[in-house]
Amino acid sequence: MLDDLALFVSIVESGSLNAAAGRAGMPPATLTRRLQRLEQQLGCRLLHRSARRLVPSSEGWQYYERCRPLLDSLRQATEALDSAINHVAGTVRVLAPVTLATGVLQPAWAGFMTAHPQINLELQLSNQREDLIGSGADLAVRVGPLPDSQLNQRLLGRAPTVLVASPAYLQQHGWPQHPHELAQHALLLAEPLMEWRLQHRSSGEWLNLPPPATARLRVNEIQLAVDMACAGLGILYCPLSQAYRALADGRLQRALPDWRGDARDIYAVWPQQRHLPARVRALLDYLIDFTAGHPLFAGEEL
Structure with a gap:
């Protein structure tokens, strides 16, 4: 129904079925069927149609005036979410052990922030294993066995x-x-x-x-x-x-x-989900590259 609503708003703003069909990239007959389906669902006529004119009914005007701001808000929210997910910007929250984060990984944090100036990094350091999901963090660095099967994991090194x-x-x-x-x-x-x-x-x-x-x-x-x-x-x-x-x-x-x-194995872990936001993926990739080239993560004594 939401798609049909968006088509109705487009018809009103375009002034004709043919123009709205062109904007939507569909045949006018298909658009007409979608409009009729919406009217049937609402139980009222939204548009008065003739060979020359297309004029919203009084109910159609009311529906248009109320729904257009909602569609605009939805579009803005979608664009903001797309920016948050697909752009390397915003805040990344990380849990990590104190000693590891302030020691051998210290250059990694500085290097990542230098490479991504639009990233804000929040490091919550503790030698206790914090609840990743309950804390709302995006990523955690953990050392040793991982009994929690509800987390995705990537081995960074030994x-x-x-x-x-x-x-x-x-x-x-x-x-x-x-x-x-x-x-x-x-x-x-x-x-x-x-x-x-x-x-x-x-x-x-x-x-x-x-x-x-x-x-x-x-x-x-x-x-x-x-x-x-x-x-x-x-x-x-x-x-x-x-x-x-x-x-x-x-x-x-x-x-x-x-x-x-x-x-001891060192992992990056994160909540199970289909896609990582770009800002989190950028940090994960940076940690993978950093540890891959570091002798202290190779698992062998120097």
């Missing part, structure tokens, strides 16, 4: 983990020779990496070490735990992305060189 300590700590307390000896050391726990998963480089043997009953430090911010390890307070299991600078400049060393940590 982040290796490392077991590290400062040279001063290792000189004072000795180097552990096997993961089972870690229980004799001061351990620093950084949530959410409470279980330490290690693989022997030569044999391929895997060991899962449960969280110790006591730890020298337990903190839910990984960068602080890295700083504490650099200060010589204990041995830490953490993402390589947080420790690689300290490893490169010698503030940290690998505590068990014959063992390596597990690699």
Whole structure:
């Protein structure tokens, strides 16, 4: 009925059936049948038609005057929605872990905003896994398994983990020779990496070490735990992305060189829907390109 209404408005504004049919790209006979169907649905005559003239009835004028503003509003709303969906502009809301967002991904946010000056970026950072749908966010970056099947996902990369300590700590307390000896050391726990998963480089043997009953430090911010390890307070299991600078400049060393940590999957996730708005798709594509060329997302230790 909405299409027929739009045709009726076009007939009135065109002044003739032939002109309106030309604007609509349909035969005049088809337009006439559509008009008759609309009149039957409404139960009144909308137009007085003769060989020379086409004049709206009183009911037709009332209907036209009330419906034309509604059609104009609908057209404007459709154009605005099309602009929001198909143009790289507007606000993109993102959920992400604090450490990852402020660390290795920091250049990605700046680069994306520079490349798309009409984008406003809202980053909600938390080390807790927030409800993506309930928060109203467009996209989330998540690390580890994804039990929520109601979300679309794209693997961005794999982040290796490392077991590290400062040279001063290792000189004072000795180097552990096997993961089972870690229980004799001061351990620093950084949530959410409470279980330490290690693989022997030569044999391929895997060991899962449960969280110790006591730890020298337990903190839910990984960068602080890295700083504490650099200060010589204990041995830490953490993402390589947080420790690689300290490893490169010698503030940290690998505590068990014959063992390596597990690699954790990093995903971009978003609510299930047929089409992503262009502004969200632009950010997703930027993150995919950024992580594809970054060694810290390759899943291998440097």
